Amino acid sequence: MARKKIALIGAGNIGGTLAHLAALKGLGDIVLFDVVEGIPQGKALDLSQCGAVEGFDAKITGSNDYADIAGADVIIVTAGVARKPGMSRDDLLGINLKVMKAVGEGIAANAPDAFVICITNPLDAMVWALREFSGLPHNKVVGMAGVLDSSRFNHFLAEEFQVSAKDVTSFVLGGHGDTMVPVIEYSTVAGIPVPDLIKQGRSTQERIDAIVQRTRSGGGEIVALLKTGSAFYAPATSAIAMAEAYLGDKKRLLPCAANLTGQYGVDNLYVGVPVIIGKDGVEQVIEIELNEEAKGNLQVSVDAVKELLDACKAIDPSLA
Ligand SMILES: NC(=O)c1ccc[n+]([C@@H]2O[C@H](COP(=O)([O-])OP(=O)(O)OC[C@H]3O[C@@H](n4cnc5c(N)ncnc54)[C@H](O)[C@@H]3O)[C@@H](O)[C@H]2O)c1
Numbered sequence: 001m002a003r004k005k006i007a008l009i010g011a012g013n014i015g016g017t018l019a020h021l022a023a024l025k026g027l028g029d030i031v032l033f034d035v036v037e038g039i040p041q042g043k044a045l046d047l048s049q050c051g052a053v054e055g056f057d058a059k060i061t062g063s064n065d066y067a068d069i070a071g072a073d074v075i076i077v078t079a080g081v082a083r084k085p086g087m088s089r090d091d092l093l094g095i096n097l098k099v100m101k102a103v104g105e106g107i108a109a110n111a112p113d114a115f116v117i118c119i120t121n122p123l124d125a126m127v128w129a130l131r132e133f134s135g136l137p138h139n140k141v142v143g144m145a146g147v148l149d150s151s152r153f154n155h156f157l158a159e160e161f162q163v164s165a166k167d168v169t170s171f172v173l174g175g176h177g178d179t180m181v182p183v184i185e186y187s188t189v190a191g192i193p194v195p196d197l198i199k200q201g202r203s204t205q206e207r208i209d210a211i212v213q214r215t216r217s218g219g220g221e222i223v224a225l226l227k228t229g230s231a232f233y234a235p236a237t238s239a240i241a242m243a244e245a246y247l248g249d250k251k252r253l254l255p256c257a258a259n260l261t262g263q264y265g266v267d268n269l270y271v272g273v274p275v276i277i278g279k280d281g282v283e284q285v286i287e288i289e290l291n292e293e294a295k296g297n298l299q300v301s302v303d304a305v306k307e308l309l310d311a312c313k314a315i316d317p318s319l320a
């Protein structure tokens with residue numbers, strides 16, 4: 001059987017980390033693409049030289065030519081600009097929208113059968129625009145944010161309850177911004193709902209509320225520390241989990257930015273919801289019961305994403 005091909009559009013911090021993880025996990029041969037000459041080639045050579053130590057034999061190449069992504073099974077898009085301290089993700093919209101146009105056209109022309117995972121921010125608007133520019137089916141274009149945000153929430157909850165993060169599960173829904181919605185009612189430690197753990201006196205509502213807030217500003221906390229860019233290890237790990245779900249037809253239920261067609265009362269917009277990922281890409285959107293507070297918070301988040309889509313349409317009338 002032919003090896004799978006993974007194309008990474010953007011060979012920066014996340015792109016390089018994605019390539020490393022994909023090689024270590026043996027997902028397939030890897031093409032790193034970037035507009036900057038030398039960066040993808042240099043990273044590809046460096047990563048290839050890990051193979052003899054790690055025992056992998058993936059072919060890793062760097063390119064500045066979209067023709068080299070031809071036949072890719074999975075494409076992960078990180079092309080664009082990351083924020084710096086003092087900026088919001090939304091400040092990246094104007095510059096990254098232009099990048100999505102170039103990337104969408106490159107994918108459409110060279111790898112229209114790929115499963116495409118977008119990471120570029122502001123995520124919900126960029127994945128929507130990338131889908132529009134590429135014209136690929138909606139089930140084959142998905143955004144990565146919820147896996148990362150839920151992983152952050154799980155990490156903070158694991159610290160709070162002093163348990164392994166492996167035993168914590170949660171869903172963070174909504175847009176990948178300050179309005180994201182960590183859902184406490186669906187957060188558990190080995191199946192025990194967090195509200196029950198509060199009742200047992202293992203934490204307090206105030207402490208959990210503070211964790212929700214820290215999760216919401218989790219990306220900004222790292223930007224403030226790094227000063228030169230944003231998080232890349234956990235974002236890369238999260239996207240690789242989504243790629244593995246597709247390549248292995250795993251039917252994983254993950255929070256991802258998916259196109260909604262009426263679910264949660266939302267139409268024609270990408271936002272973070274639980275989905276099943278398998279060989280057909282986003283195979284199902286799962287609707288979960290939300291209490292009134294979570295419903296209201298999700299609506300606020302959806303409205304924030306809608307505003308970003310309007311901004312995209314104002315910048316590029318071809319999207320209107
Ligand atoms: N969705 C999420 O949860 C999440 C998490 C972390 C970062 N991000 C976003 O991911 C993006 C990438 O982050 P990073 O840390 O890898 O940034 P980075 O600056 O390290 O890398 C971005 C790369 O994109 C390249 N690039 C720019 N324009 C391009 C184009 N037209 N075509 C191809 N490549 C192009 C740059 O040369 C650079 O190498 C940012 O927008 C960041 O905000 C999203």
Ligand SMILES: O=C(O)C[C@H](O)C(=O)O
Nearest residue numbers: 083089121219220230231
């Ligand atoms: O915060 C950022 O700008 C990057 C990313 O969206 C994150 O959540 O880490």
